Amino acid sequence: MAEHDFRYNLLNPEHTLIECRALAPGRYQVTGNGGSIQGxxxxxxxxxxxxxxxxRLQVEKVRHLINPPGQWVAVAHGPVFGELAIHTWQVKCDSCDKQLDFEFAVDASLGKKAQAPAAQARIHELGWRSVGERHLCPRCQKEA
Incomplete structure (x- = not known):
């Protein structure tokens, strides 16, 4: 089992994601080029x-296409979203005033009440800590 990175920010033309679409919640069809993808x-x-x-998606099955060479279509499973929403928020470190602008994903069908927990989870992924309404950046955590 290998891990293949098809994020857009890599800009690697030999390893390209062409399409990723939801077939059903948690089930995706992915079309790409390169990478020797296997189940x-x-x-x-x-x-x-x-x-x-x-x-992160787990490939269930993959079909390698003859034409164009190197292209493949895979069925994979991953996170379950009813309706995906991307939000941008920012927080400031209460110790040094450093600002963090970040994105987080949330299932929009869960409503506004799901946004704060999703934002807190993303802040923690980025190495920041929250104590009540206070936020600490990684550098200030080390100093404390």
């Missing part, structure tokens, strides 16, 4: 509408 592999793909968010 059981994992794919990192950029979320549509995001600059830096990605999701």
């Amino acid at each position: 059981g592999d994992s794919l990192l793909v950029t979320l549509k509408g995001s600059k830096d968010l990605s999701m």
Whole structure:
């Protein structure tokens, strides 16, 4: 089992994601070029509408196409979203005033109440910590 990185920010023309679409919640069809994809592999793909968010998909089956050479179509499973929404928020470190602008994904069908927990989870992924309403950047955490 290998991991293949198809995020847009890599800009690698030999290793390109052509399309990733939802077949059903948690089930995706991915079309790409290059990478020698096999069943059981994992794919990192950029979320549509995001600059830096990605999701990990597990390949169930893959079909390698004869024409064009190197192109493949895979069926994979991954995160379950009813309706994906990308939000941009910012927080400031309460110790040094450093600002973090970040994106996070949330299932829009869950409503506004799901945004704060999703934002907190993303802040923690980026190495920041929250204590109540206070936020600390990684550098200030080390100093504390």
